[in-house]
Amino acid sequence: MSVRGLGPDAGPKAGPDAKAGGDISIREVTKIYDPDGIHVVAVERCSLEIAAGEFLVVVGPSGCGKTSLLNVLAGFEDLTDGEILLDGKPIAAPGRPVEPGSDRIVVFQNGALFPWKTVLENIVYGPMVQRRRELGRARQAARNLLAQVGLEGIEGSYPAELSSGVQRRVEILRALINEPRVMLLDEPFRGLDAVAKSVMHQFLLDLFERTRLTMFFITHDLDEAIFLGDRVVVMTTRPCCPKLVLQVNLPRPRDHRALGDTRFLELKRAALEAVHEEALKAFRAGERELA
Amino acid sequence: MASGILTAPSNPRRKAHPWLRQSFNRHTLRGAVTLVVFVILWALVVAFKVPYLRLLPPPRDVAVSLLQSVASAGYWANWWISMVHIAVGFVAAVVVGVPLGLAMGINRTVRRFVFPIFEVLRPVPPIAWIPLAIIFWPTVSLTIYFLVFTGPFFIIVLNVMDGVREVSQNHVRAALSLGAKPRDVFWRIMLPATLPYVMTGMAVGMGVTWNVLIAAEMVTSATESGLGSMTWTAYTNGILPVIVVGMLSIGVAGYLSSALLRLLGERLMPWQRRI
Numbered sequence: 001m002s003v004r005g006l007g008p009d010a011g012p013k014a015g016p017d018a019k020a021g022g023d024i025s026i027r028e029v030t031k032i033y034d035p036d037g038i039h040v041v042a043v044e045r046c047s048l049e050i051a052a053g054e055f056l057v058v059v060g061p062s063g064c065g066k067t068s069l070l071n072v073l074a075g076f077e078d079l080t081d082g083e084i085l086l087d088g089k090p091i092a093a094p095g096r097p098v099e100p101g102s103d104r105i106v107v108f109q110n111g112a113l114f115p116w117k118t119v120l121e122n123i124v125y126g127p128m129v130q131r132r133r134e135l136g137r138a139r140q141a142a143r144n145l146l147a148q149v150g151l152e153g154i155e156g157s158y159p160a161e162l163s164s165g166v167q168r169r170v171e172i173l174r175a176l177i178n179e180p181r182v183m184l185l186d187e188p189f190r191g192l193d194a195v196a197k198s199v200m201h202q203f204l205l206d207l208f209e210r211t212r213l214t215m216f217f218i219t220h221d222l223d224e225a226i227f228l229g230d231r232v233v234v235m236t237t238r239p240c241c242p243k244l245v246l247q248v249n250l251p252r253p254r255d256h257r258a259l260g261d262t263r264f265l266e267l268k269r270a271a272l273e274a275v276h277e278e279a280l281k282a283f284r285a286g287e288r289e290l291a
Numbered sequence: 292m293a294s295g296i297l298t299a300p301s302n303p304r305r306k307a308h309p310w311l312r313q314s315f316n317r318h319t320l321r322g323a324v325t326l327v328v329f330v331i332l333w334a335l336v337v338a339f340k341v342p343y344l345r346l347l348p349p350p351r352d353v354a355v356s357l358l359q360s361v362a363s364a365g366y367w368a369n370w371w372i373s374m375v376h377i378a379v380g381f382v383a384a385v386v387v388g389v390p391l392g393l394a395m396g397i398n399r400t401v402r403r404f405v406f407p408i409f410e411v412l413r414p415v416p417p418i419a420w421i422p423l424a425i426i427f428w429p430t431v432s433l434t435i436y437f438l439v440f441t442g443p444f445f446i447i448v449l450n451v452m453d454g455v456r457e458v459s460q461n462h463v464r465a466a467l468s469l470g471a472k473p474r475d476v477f478w479r480i481m482l483p484a485t486l487p488y489v490m491t492g493m494a495v496g497m498g499v500t501w502n503v504l505i506a507a508e509m510v511t512s513a514t515e516s517g518l519g520s521m522t523w524t525a526y527t528n529g530i531l532p533v534i535v536v537g538m539l540s541i542g543v544a545g546y547l548s549s550a551l552l553r554l555l556g557e558r559l560m561p562w563q564r565r566i
Contacts, residue, residue: 116560130470
């Protein structure tokens with residue numbers, strides 16, 4: 001088997017694969033938490049269309065409800081109202097039991113590799129629990145994946161023996177081997193230093209060029225958002241819904257030079273303004289909550 | 292140094308066991324110096340007839356008595372009996388305690404039912420169980436097994452319960468996201484994630500276990516043997532060097548059982564050893 005776009009013959013121009021899908025439709029989604037009668041509206045009437053093969057980045061102040069949206073998308077939590085479709089099929093609706101699945105895999109902030117498993121065991125975890133594929137072949141596929149991104153030789157290491165940058169890359173490979181239609185990345189590079197972060201950006205951009213998976217990427221780093229995304233959505237503070245959508249018209253494949261492009265700077269200025277406004281609102285709301 | 296000699300040259304990955312490597316280095320040498328000084332002080336205390344310590348047997352007598360013990364089958368029988376007491380009681384505590392701890396950690400209802408009893412029984416020192424245990428259990432062996440069981444049992448259950456509650460939600464969600472079923476989450480996430488807590492519970496529990504065992508053996512020494520009973524009998528017979536030999540043996544036995552647990556932990560949790 002070969003992961004889409006990462007097979008031996010898949011060149012960098014493999015491009016979007018229409019059959020593989022990954023089209024997400026978020027329709028009027030509302031998520032209300034109600035622990036002990038405290039009514040918290042995390043997401044309110046949020047609608048977003050994400051095309052198959054699009055790299056969508058969501059930015060917003062911390063605690064604005066971005067992660068709630070991702071949790072609903074991932075199937076970790078149910079939603080209060082609205083519905084979410086993946087390639088036309090509903091994956092979340094009110095009253096529907098939550099079901100996470102390997103068609104949309106989450107990469108977490110702070111990393112979630114299993115510390116008791118070696119790198120290889122971590123990567124084949126998905127194929128193993130899905131029992132769809134022979135384990136030997138999955139191991140071979142995992143080794144190929146590692147080799148393709150220049151990480152051969154670490155199969156037998158435990159996550160704690162690796163730098164956090166390598167850990168994040170392994171975690172992304174662990175998702176990728178399942179051939180998901182969508183990758184949900186929740187601030188995956190948070191806590192990395194600037195150098196490691198820029199390596200990770202290049203890594204993710206290369207992967208995106210080759211696989212053209214739909215990416216749903218959450219961050220609050222604007223540079224990262226514009227550098228990586230096809231579209232950047234600035235969210236309002238709680239309740240979370242799109243405030244500003246920026247089309248990033250920087251050509252792909254991108255590299256660090258894009259960061260100095262005037263279009264980049266203009267986009268950043270526009271995004272900054274919107275984010276600042278929301279951050280202030282969040283700050284005042286916080287003050288009110290404290291008072 | 293020592294590790295170089297002990298490493299098999301044909302297979303560079305296979306190193307001398309850490310226990311062997313750690314046995315000969317600067318730090319253990321320092322420990323040995325302290326030990327020698329201790330024995331010298333002991334000899335001086337006896338030689339100068341320090342008040343209150345006048346009956347203390349000199350190191351030489353203890354050494355002679357130790358050699359005699361080591362040469363006798365009865366001494367090793369006592370070792371064997373104590374080890375069996377420990378093994379049965381401790382294994383029972385693990386076998387009952389780990390599943391109970393898991394259940395209490397995973398299921399809130401189970402926790403709410405069982406936890407209040409725990410809060411009452413846990414502070415009761417295991418030694419306080421001795422009278423009831425003697426009354427209730429038909430044989431002395433069963434009494435001792437039960438007492439040994441009460442030592443580590445509560446510690447193991449509470450550690451495992453905490454361990455389950457410390458399982459990272461991200462790990463569980465990552466597993467679900469990768470297509471794991473609840474069964475996989477239990478066997479492949481919950482269990483390995485709580486294993487370090489199980490081992491900690493066992494290690495702490497092992498310390499208590501020897502306390503309880505020796506007390507139990509001393510109380511029942513008229514009918515049941517073991518290292519504790521050997522020490523107590525030596526006391527009632529007024530053979531002071533054997534008392535000290537008994538104490539030393541108990542110390543060594545306790546150390547060996549803890550070392551055994553440590554080895555087990557390293558074997559079961561290779562990801563922790565290599566860090």
